[in-house]
Amino acid sequence: MTAANLKDFTGPIGTFAFVVPAASPVKAISFEQAYLLFGFGAMYNVAPWTDPSFLWIRPELSGTKRIFSSYIGIGPAKWQGNTGHDKTTATTGCTSGANCADNGSGDVFNGITQTTTTPEKSLGILGMDYILTQAAKDATVLNKLKWIAFRAAGQRYAYYPDSTPTARDKRNVRDGHYVIWGPAHLTTKVDTNGNPTNALANKVLSFLRKSNTEDDTTSLQVIVQKANLIPQCAMKVTRDLDGQDQKPYTPAAPNALACDCYFEKLVGVNPLPASCLPTTTPNMPCNNTDNLCGAGTTCRRGVCESR
Amino acid sequence: MLKKIAMAASALALAFTVGCGDDGNNNNNQIPDLSRPTGGDMAGMPGNPDMTPGECAKPSDTCVTNPTMGKDILNGCVGNDVTKEDITPFFPANGYANCQLPAAP
Numbered sequence: 118m119t120a121a122n123l124k125d126f127t128g129p130i131g132t133f134a135f136v137v138p139a140a141s142p143v144k145a146i147s148f149e150q151a152y153l154l155f156g157f158g159a160m161y162n163v164a165p166w167t168d169p170s171f172l173w174i175r176p177e178l179s180g181t182k183r184i185f186s187s188y189i190g191i192g193p194a195k196w197q198g199n200t201g202h203d204k205t206t207a208t209t210g211c212t213s214g215a216n217c218a219d220n221g222s223g224d225v226f227n228g229i230t231q232t233t234t235t236p237e238k239s240l241g242i243l244g245m246d247y248i249l250t251q252a253a254k255d256a257t258v259l260n261k262l263k264w265i266a267f268r269a270a271g272q273r274y275a276y277y278p279d280s281t282p283t284a285r286d287k288r289n290v291r292d293g294h295y296v297i298w299g300p301a302h303l304t305t306k307v308d309t310n311g312n313p314t315n316a317l318a319n320k321v322l323s324f325l326r327k328s329n330t331e332d333d334t335t336s337l338q339v340i341v342q343k344a345n346l347i348p349q350c351a352m353k354v355t356r357d358l359d360g361q362d363q364k365p366y367t368p369a370a371p372n373a374l375a376c377d378c379y380f381e382k383l384v385g386v387n388p389l390p391a392s393c394l395p396t397t398t399p400n401m402p403c404n405n406t407d408n409l410c411g412a413g414t415t416c417r418r419g420v421c422e423s424r
Numbered sequence: 425m426l427k428k429i430a431m432a433a434s435a436l437a438l439a440f441t442v443g444c445g446d447d448g449n450n451n452n453n454q455i456p457d458l459s460r461p462t463g464g465d466m467a468g469m470p471g472n473p474d475m476t477p478g479e480c481a482k483p484s485d486t487c488v489t490n491p492t493m494g495k496d497i498l499n500g501c502v503g504n505d506v507t508k509e510d511i512t513p514f515f516p517a518n519g520y521a522n523c524q525l526p527a528a529p
Contacts, residue, residue: 145509153519156529161519195529266509272498273483274508281507288506293497354497362494 124311128301128325129346132245132278132290133184134264136229138236144282145266145275146240151189154240158197165237170210172198173228173241176219184299185242187360188269199228222247230261245278249285249345269296285384287347291377293354293363300359301325301346334418337376341383351380367424374417375424382420393420480523482514 135151137143143165146154153161158169166172175182177193177200186193199210201217202224208231211217220228222243229241245264252258263282268275276294279286289295303325305318313319324336340348349355355366368375378393388394395401395409395416402419403409410421487501502508519526 145511147511147514147516149516149520149525150511152525152528153516157519157526161516163516163519191528266507268509268511269498271483271495273485273487275511276502276509277507280503280505289502292500292502293491294500294502294506296498363497364494365492365497 122306122314123304124307124313126303126305126322126326127349128303128322129340129344129348130290130298130300130352131184131346132287132295133181133297133299134243134245134248134278135267136225136241136243136248136262136264138229138233138239139259139261139263140236141239141263142237143240143265145268147268147275148189148270148272151185151267152191155189155196155198156191166240168238169197170199171233171235171238171240173210173220173225173239174198174200175221175225175242176200181222181242181244184297184359187299188267188297190270202228226251226258226262246345253345267295267297284386286381286386287351287384290347291352291354291380296363298347300349334379337379337418338383341380348376348380350374350376353377375422376418377424378420378422379418389420392423395421480515480520 135146150163150166154163154166155172155174158172159167174196179193182193182196186196199212199220201211201213201219203209203211204216204218207224208227210228218224225241225243226247229239233239243264248258248262248264264278266275266277266282272294276289277284278290278295278298280288290298303322305322306314308314313322325340337348337350340346349366350368352366354363356363378389381389381393391399392411392414395403395407396411397409403416403421404419407416410416414421414423416422483495483499488496488499489501491497491500515523
């Protein structure tokens with residue numbers, strides 16, 4: 118942030134994914150494939166994505182695209198594929214022209230899910246928060262589109278954001294096996310001490326960033342269940358800046374208390390890992406006084422946390 | 425509360441974008457130099473015509489226990505309940521001559 122009176126606060130974590138039609142047989146894409154495909158289009162014949170007119174992407178200033186750019190090595194202005202759609206047909210891709218409107222997430226979704234006889238050729242980029250929010254409104258969304266695994270540069274295997282293609286635990290994001298993630302950037306005017314000058318903005322910041330305090334379950338529920346984001350307290354890795362290497366992250370008391378088990382509870386992991394549950398009454402939430410959590414764990418927000 | 429969040433939109437910009445200092449170019453230090461095989465007898469160094477994509481050095485099949493840094497974290501061990509996808513061939517058949525990707529556009 119260059120303006121002296123603005124400050125960039127990092128918030129909850131967003132996850133981003135390559136998406137394909139549900140009917141596509143494709144399960145994964147590598148850094149090298151994405152680099153060649155989005156950097157050079159059809160030039161290197163990256164099967165099955167051999168036709169750039171089936172690539173559904175976002176315009177240059179899209180934050181989603183810039184996150185992806187950080188991990189595939191192609192600058193956001195250089196991508197091949199449909200950055201827009203024809204306003205008259207909605208599902209005809211384009212890159213320029215009077216009738217070409219910039220793609221939003223919904224347009225990428227429409228492009229990917231339109232009827233085609235060659236679903237394997239289609240590939241797009243979306244935020245997982247968008248997909249899951251849409252799926253919460255209309256479960257059939259997940260019958261039309263799926264996200265695929267990504268293998269980062271220097272990585273042996275490709276991983277999904279979650280532990281399996283159908284899980285919702287974001288385990289591979291949280292432990293660093295899936296790299297296409299970034300924190301929300303919460304930007305507001307600040308005073309000379311770096312504190313927000315707008316009271317309401319400060320309140321929103323506190324809501325989103327105080328999610329690590331033990332007594333605050335409301336903000337965690339909103340972040341996880343409504344916004345489909347990951348609170349920082351559930352992350353085991355961090356980065357200094359988007360695009361940089363990951364490093365281990367351990368929330369530290371008193372202002373940041375880990376919420377690994379609580380996050381998994383909120384996303385519906387069932388059964389929870391045994392370590393998250395009281396040893397003698399696993400079907401009941403622990404409380405702060407019953408001391409029923411196993412060795413090395415602490416009761417927090419009704420579950421036994423090991424960090 | 426969600427209503428309050430919406431009300432604050434004019435004062436607080438919420439966005440997913442690259443962090444400060446990223447000018448959007450390709451000089452990104454997340455992307456390692458995979459162009460050269462590691463170890464060995466140099467037979468596969470760029471320029472050696474006998475190197476085919478299938479022979480380029482790839483990360484070890486052995487996972488890393490207790491990883492503490494970038495690439496080790498990517499290849500850290502996972503439980504048997506985690507789905508891993510093995511992309512074959514490991515490197516693209518085209519566009520990876522001499523184990524190098526072409527310069528970014």
